[in-house]
Amino acid sequence: MATMTIRTTFALDAVTENSIRRLAALWKISKAEVVRRSVAEAERAASNMARPSPIEALQWLQKNGTLTEADVQKWSSASKSGWEEAWERKAPATQTVSRPVKTKTTKPRSA
Helix, strand or coil, rough: CCCCCCCCCCCCHHHHHHHHHHHHHCCCHHHHHHHHHHHHHHHHHHHHHHHCCCCHHHHHHHHHHHHHHHHHHHHHHHHHHHHHHHHHHHHHCCCCCCCCCCCCCCCEEEE
């Protein structure tokens, strides 16, 4: 455990003080540690509340997204040319570059 160097005084109501005391006894830790753990957990919960789940993010994008079909086509074209340029740069200068070609395989005809 880290060395604690900051001392703080709080004014708590009786119910909160009793809750902290009971938790300290139950968890077998100091009241200060109960407060530290509780604050850390509250902070984690708050940060999770602010971050949408992947499904929530997708739903928001589908509802509020501003991409048009033209934007998508422009991005797709730029992305494709970027991959082609990267493929050309990857090949050693002493070799000729031959890009992989998709071939269609056909079954031989039965006689």
